Amino acid sequence: MLKTYSLALAAAMTIPTTASADWSGRYAGGSFGTASNLEQEINVTPFIDYEFxxxxxxxxxxxxxxxxxxxxYGGEFALEFLGDDDDDEASTPGSDINYIFDMKGTAGTSLGDALIYGIVSISIAGGNYDSVNDMSAGGFGIGAGAAYKFGDDFSIGAEYLTRSLSEEFVEGTYDVTAETITLRAAYHF
Known part of the structure; x- marks a missing residue:
């Protein structure tokens, strides 16, 4: 019995261990994913609602x-470009949502090499409405994310973020809703 414990202890001592990842510092990377529940509402008379x-x-x-x-905890700037889709339900050609820019605050907990966090954002969506180019709407978003770090330099992760955005103009308001789910890869430096 003592021999078995001694062998188990010797084996455990020879298994390499790694320290928990250090999540402090700057990082940059790229993302891809899906945008859903995309909608433009133009609050004028008559009310117009485009779903994409x-x-x-x-x-x-x-x-x-x-x-x-x-x-x-930390902060991040993120820019997502939305691809084109010919199946949009918008009845007016030229109406679209082209990009979403987020200024995020994050806070969460480190589980060693894994990180789980919540997100709040100040967001801006840009697009076109009818023949008016460069429409934008600003507002807030909320979401969650997770990441896993490989060594000191690289991580992969995923985020979900939902946004409610609005902009007033002479005839009424321009409202945008958007949800994104993205896969992310980052380099830490």
Whole structure:
């Protein structure tokens, strides 16, 4: 019996271990995913509501985090471009949502090499409405994310973010809703 415990102890001592990932520092990367529940509402008389088909997204982000014990918090800038989709239900040609820019605050917990966090954002969506180009709407978003770090330099992750955005103009308001689910890869430096 003592021989068995001694062998188990010797085996455990020879297994390489790694320290928990350090999530502090700057990072940058790219993302791709899906945008859904895309909608433009033009609150004028008559009321106009355009719903768009789900579409692919691709983007880039840059941020910084600080780790204090297991608590991790930070900020990030992210830009997502929305791909074209010919199946849109918008009855007016030229109406579209082209991009979403997010300024995010994040806070969560480190589970060693994994990170789970919540997101709040100030967001801006840009697009076109009818013949008016470069319409934009601003507002807030909320979501959640998770990441896994490989060594000191690389991580992969996923995020979900839903946004409610609005802009007033002379005839009424321009409202946009958008949800995104993205897969992300980042380099930490």
């Amino acid at each position: 088909a789900d579409r692919s997204t691709f983007g880039a982000f840059f941020g910084s985090r600080t780790e204090n014990g297991n608590f991790v």
